[in-house]
Amino acid sequence: MSVPPVTRLKGLFLRALSRITNRHAVLLPAEAGRDDALIDLRAPYRVTGAVLTVDLRETGSGRLSATLLGYEGHFPVRVLWTGEAREYPGPSALGLDLVSGAVRLDGSDWGRVPLPLPGRRFCWKLRLVAPDGRVRERLTGHYVPLDVSAVGREYFEGENYVDHEAQSAADHQEIVRLLRSHGARAPVLEVGCATGGLLAALDAEGLTGVGVDVSEWAIARSAERLGPDRTWVCDVEKDELPASVTARRPFGTLVLAAVLEHFREPFAVLARLTPLAAPGTVLVLSTTNRDSLCQMLFGSEWEGHFDWTHRSVDQISARTLRAELPALGWRIERLTTDLVWDISADPTRATVREWWASDARFRRLLAERELGDIITCVAVKT
Numbered sequence: 001m002s003v004p005p006v007t008r009l010k011g012l013f014l015r016a017l018s019r020i021t022n023r024h025a026v027l028l029p030a031e032a033g034r035d036d037a038l039i040d041l042r043a044p045y046r047v048t049g050a051v052l053t054v055d056l057r058e059t060g061s062g063r064l065s066a067t068l069l070g071y072e073g074h075f076p077v078r079v080l081w082t083g084e085a086r087e088y089p090g091p092s093a094l095g096l097d098l099v100s101g102a103v104r105l106d107g108s109d110w111g112r113v114p115l116p117l118p119g120r121r122f123c124w125k126l127r128l129v130a131p132d133g134r135v136r137e138r139l140t141g142h143y144v145p146l147d148v149s150a151v152g153r154e155y156f157e158g159e160n161y162v163d164h165e166a167q168s169a170a171d172h173q174e175i176v177r178l179l180r181s182h183g184a185r186a187p188v189l190e191v192g193c194a195t196g197g198l199l200a201a202l203d204a205e206g207l208t209g210v211g212v213d214v215s216e217w218a219i220a221r222s223a224e225r226l227g228p229d230r231t232w233v234c235d236v237e238k239d240e241l242p243a244s245v246t247a248r249r250p251f252g253t254l255v256l257a258a259v260l261e262h263f264r265e266p267f268a269v270l271a272r273l274t275p276l277a278a279p280g281t282v283l284v285l286s287t288t289n290r291d292s293l294c295q296m297l298f299g300s301e302w303e304g305h306f307d308w309t310h311r312s313v314d315q316i317s318a319r320t321l322r323a324e325l326p327a328l329g330w331r332i333e334r335l336t337t338d339l340v341w342d343i344s345a346d347p348t349r350a351t352v353r354e355w356w357a358s359d360a361r362f363r364r365l366l367a368e369r370e371l372g373d374i375i376t377c378v379a380v381k382t
């Protein structure tokens with residue numbers, strides 16, 4: 001992807017400024033520079049009822065306008081509804097009824113949003129102009145929780161991921177690198193192999209393997225990609241592993257990439273998989289960290305709860321892995337946490353991910369205190 005000229009210019013400017021000042025220059029959004037730039041409000045990220053209420057706390061009066069935005073790909077750019085500017089009397093509740101589409105300001109009708117909304121994520125873009133002309137704005141971020149049982153195309157291409165293939169490709173390369181650096185050997189078993197992207201990347205490295213996944217849709221895609229007898233539909237919490245899988249044991253490597261947090265009983269699954277290993281088998285896990293900084297900050301509104309199939313996201317942490325893996329006969333060789341995982345459009349939440357992206361000291365702090373959102377763990381069977 002080519003970098004736009006403005007972005008290139010900014011990069012050049014910041015590098016020059018860093019050099020001249022011997023400081024690390026970064027650009028923050030304009031609202032970072034003014035305490036009165038953002039509208040003071042409280043609003044849920046996760047919308048659990050039929051009505052989303054944004055509690056506007058600004059005490060002064062003014063004129064308020066509101067635009068409801070839907071997502072195109074990763075960005076909230078699609079205008080779904082615009083409310084003409086109207087009198088804002090002071091603290092008020094902005095309600096959006098997700099069943100009827102009615103928009104109300106303190107109970108009085110403002111209009112009607114066309115339903116259904118095009119996706120689970122949406123935002124309010126609010127603008128409040130005070131009588132003296134001062135402008136405050138705010139983008140909010142919201143999503144509607146889902147509870148669907150089958151994991152089909154919609155999960156991988158819209159309802160959970162925007163585009164799983166594109167979003168997971170770099171993670172797969174990282175896992176390949178990790179496997180290489182820990183001397184992982186074939187055959188590989190990937191549990192939760194989805195559409196076979198990682199298995200294909202491992203093939204290219206000469207580390208051939210097989211996979212299982214509960215999603216029939218994903219396994220059909222993986223068969224198109226990898227050919228027959230490489231992947232099978234299997235719910236590893238309930239089903240016997242296919243005979244074609246158990247016949248290949250002991251595996252040189254077991255991989256569970258972004259999958260442990262999906263199980264109801266993650267450590268029971270690890271106990272079931274352990275007999276497929278032999279001394280020296282390498283286990284690679286990437287998973288969520290319920291003791292992360294973002295989990296502490298956002299609680300039930302932590303990004304880990306967006307995926308409705310994350311059934312044990314509240315059970316897995318660096319601490320629980322350190323307790324459970326050795327008890328199953330795995331010696332941990334590496335356990336790190338990384339990343340601020342937050343996708344909300346709200347600029348107050350964006351602070352944490354922008355800080356993480358632009359300050360190496362913050363990244364080090366999270367790594368040293370094991371406060372990152374994603375755990376990478378490599379263990380060896382004793």
Ligand SMILES: C[S@@+](CC[C@H](N)C(=O)[O-])C[C@H]1O[C@@H](n2cnc3c(N)ncnc32)[C@H](O)[C@@H]1O
Nearest residue numbers: 151168192194213214215235236237257258262
């Ligand atoms: C977040 S995706 C990760 C996919 C892949 N490992 C990757 O890194 O791209 C989680 C995968 O785990 C699968 N999964 C969830 N629960 C499962 C279960 N009980 N048994 C087998 N697979 C499961 C899902 O169908 C999905 O493909």
